[in-house]
Amino acid sequence: MHASHTPVFPAPTPEPLPQRLARVGLRATRQRVLILDGLLTLPGHPTAEQVHQHVTRQVPSISLGTVYKTLDSFVAAGLTRRVASAEGSSRRFDADCTEHHHLFCTNTQEIIDYCDPQLDALIRDFFATKGLPDFQPRSFSLHITGDKVTGPQLRADEPPSAG
Ligand SMILES: [Zn+2]
Numbered sequence: 001m002h003a004s005h006t007p008v009f010p011a012p013t014p015e016p017l018p019q020r021l022a023r024v025g026l027r028a029t030r031q032r033v034l035i036l037d038g039l040l041t042l043p044g045h046p047t048a049e050q051v052h053q054h055v056t057r058q059v060p061s062i063s064l065g066t067v068y069k070t071l072d073s074f075v076a077a078g079l080t081r082r083v084a085s086a087e088g089s090s091r092r093f094d095a096d097c098t099e100h101h102h103l104f105c106t107n108t109q110e111i112i113d114y115c116d117p118q119l120d121a122l123i124r125d126f127f128a129t130k131g132l133p134d135f136q137p138r139s140f141s142l143h144i145t146g147d148k149v150t151g152p153q154l155r156a157d158e159p160p161s162a163g
Contacts, residue, residue: 024077
C-alpha cells in the first residue's frame with residue numbers, strides 16, 4: 001500500500017452501477033445503467049442532450065425524452081442532482097451527490113467541482129454562530145461564478161487589468 005498522502009475524504013467505493021440503482025430503489029434496466037454511466041463518464045456536469053448522445057452509441061434508438069425522464073427519476077431518487085448553469089437554469093446534472101461547491105466559468109460554460117474542508121468548516125461555523133431565521137440548514141453548496149484563468153497565472157504583484 002502506498003501512503004504518500006492521506007486523503008481528506010475516504011475514496012468513493014466503486015460501487016457497481018446496478019447496485020447504485022438498486023440502493024435507491026430503481027430497477028437496473030440496461031437504459032438506466034447506460035444513462036448513469038454517461039453521467040459518471042462525461043466530464044463537468046453534462047446536459048441531458050450530452051448524456052443522450054453518449055447513450056445512443058450503445059442504444060441508437062433511445063429518445064431524448066426517455067433520457068430526460070430517466071434523469072428526472074434519478075433526481076427524484078436522490079441519485080443525481082440538478083445543477084444550475086451560470087445563467088441559472090437547472091439543465092445540467094451532477095452524479096456526485098456528496099457535498100461540494102461549484103465554480104462556473106462564464107467563458108467555457110464549464111462547471112468545475114470545488115471541495116475545501118476548511119471552507120466547509122467556515123460556513124458551518126458561521127451559521128452555527130449566527131443562525132438563520134426560521135430555517136434549519138442541512139447542507140451548503142457555493143456557486144462561484146467567474147472566468148477560468150488559462151495560460152500564465154496572474155502574479156501577486158500584478159493586479160488584474162480591468163479590461
Ligand atoms: Zn458537482
